[in-house]
Amino acid sequence: MAQTWLITGTSTGFGQELATLLAQKTDVNLVATARNTDKLAYLDQYDHGQILKLELDVTDSQQIKEVIQTTLSKFGRIDVLDNNAGLGYFSTFEEADEATVQYMFDVNFWGSVHLTQAVLPVMRQQKSGVIIGISSDAGLIGEAALSFYSGTKFALEGVFESLAQEVQEDNIKVMLVEPSSFRTDWAGRSSQKKETAFLDDYQVTNAAIQNYSDSAGNEAGNPQAAAQVIYEQVISNTEHLPLHLPLGEMSVTRAQKKFAGLARKFAQLSDLAISTDYSKEE
Numbered sequence: 001m002a003q004t005w006l007i008t009g010t011s012t013g014f015g016q017e018l019a020t021l022l023a024q025k026t027d028v029n030l031v032a033t034a035r036n037t038d039k040l041a042y043l044d045q046y047d048h049g050q051i052l053k054l055e056l057d058v059t060d061s062q063q064i065k066e067v068i069q070t071t072l073s074k075f076g077r078i079d080v081l082d083n084n085a086g087l088g089y090f091s092t093f094e095e096a097d098e099a100t101v102q103y104m105f106d107v108n109f110w111g112s113v114h115l116t117q118a119v120l121p122v123m124r125q126q127k128s129g130v131i132i133g134i135s136s137d138a139g140l141i142g143e144a145a146l147s148f149y150s151g152t153k154f155a156l157e158g159v160f161e162s163l164a165q166e167v168q169e170d171n172i173k174v175m176l177v178e179p180s181s182f183r184t185d186w187a188g189r190s191s192q193k194k195e196t197a198f199l200d201d202y203q204v205t206n207a208a209i210q211n212y213s214d215s216a217g218n219e220a221g222n223p224q225a226a227a228q229v230i231y232e233q234v235i236s237n238t239e240h241l242p243l244h245l246p247l248g249e250m251s252v253t254r255a256q257k258k259f260a261g262l263a264r265k266f267a268q269l270s271d272l273a274i275s276t277d278y279s280k281e282e
C-alpha cells in the first residue's frame with residue numbers, strides 16, 4: 001500500500017528537497033503544500049496522479065482543515081506528517097520586535113501544533129503514523145542573535161517530546177529533526193532582521209548576525225542529503241525511529257558538548273538537588 005506523506009513549506013529548502021525525492025517514489029502519495037502553489041511547478045514532471053499540490057499557510061486553521069479533508073478524500077489516509085514550514089529572526093533579545101516574534105511563534109510553533117492536532121485523529125484511527133517536527137540544533141542549544149527563534153524550536157521540542165509518550169500506545173512515532181546550518185533560503189529571505197544596527201553594547205550578537213548574513217548560501221549542510229536521511233529513517237527505521245535526529249556535523253558536536261557539560265554539572269549538583277526533597281520518612 002502506498003504511503004501518504006503530507007509536507008508543509010515545500011516551495012524551497014528542506015521541504016522542496018523532500019517533496020522532490022518523494023515525488024519519484026512509486027509507493028508514495030505526496031501532498032505538497034505551500035503558501036503559493038505556483039512555486040510547486042517543479043513537481044509537475046513527476047506527477048501521474050499521486051501528487052496533490054495544496055495551498056497551506058500553517059497559520060490558517062481553515063486551510064489546515066481543508067488540506068486534511070482533501071488529502072483524505074483523495075488518498076484515504078495520512079501516514080507521515082512533516083511539519084517543515086518555518087522562518088527565522090535575527091535580533092538581540094532586548095530589541096526584539098514583539099509582533100515579529102509572535103508571528104514566528106505562529107508559524108514555527110503553533111503551525112506545527114495545530115496541524116499535528118488536526119492529523120492525530122486520523123493517525124489514531126489508523127493506529128499508525130509518523131509525525132516529524134523540523135526543529136533545529138537551536139531547539140537544543142541557545143545562541144546569541146537567535147534567542148526567540150530558539151524559543152520557538154525549544155517549545156516545539158518540549159511539546160513533541162511529550163507528545164511522543166502520549167501517542168506511543170497508538171503506534172504513532174514522533175521525530176524531531178535538528179539540523180545545523182543548511183544551504184536553504186532560511187538565513188536569507190526567510191529570516192527577518194531590522195535594517196538598522198543593534199545597540200553597540202551587543203558586540204557578540206552583532207557579530208553573530210553579520211556572520212549569519214555573510215555565510216548565507218555557503219552553509220555546510222546539504223538539504224538534498226538531509227531529505228534522503230529523513231526519508232530513509234522513516235522508511236527503514238520506523239520501529240526504532242529516533243526521537244531526535246541531528247543533521248550536520250555542528251548539530252552533533254554542539255549538542256554533545258552541551259549535554260556532556262550538563263551531565264557533568266548535574267553530577268556535581270546532584271546532592272544539593274536531592275537535599276531539597278522531603279526525607280523518605282516525611
Ligand SMILES: NC(=O)c1ccc[n+]([C@@H]2O[C@H](COP(=O)([O-])OP(=O)(O)OC[C@H]3O[C@@H](n4cnc5c(N)ncnc54)[C@H](OP(=O)(O)O)[C@@H]3O)[C@@H](O)[C@H]2O)c1
Pocket residue numbers: 008009010011012013014015034035036039056057058059084085086087088107108134135136137178179180181182183184185186187189190219
Ligand atoms: N536551513 C537551516 O539552516 C535550518 C536549520 C535548522 C532548522 N531549519 C528549519 O527548517 C525548516 C525549513 O526551512 P528551510 O531551511 O528549508 O528554509 P526555506 O528554504 O526558507 O524554507 C522555508 C519554507 O517555509 C515556508 N513558510 C514560511 N512561512 C510559512 C507559513 N506561514 N505557512 C506555510 N509555509 C510557510 C516557506 O514558504 P514561502 O516560500 O511561502 O516563504 C518555505 O517553503 C524551518 O522550520 C527552519 O526553521 C533550517
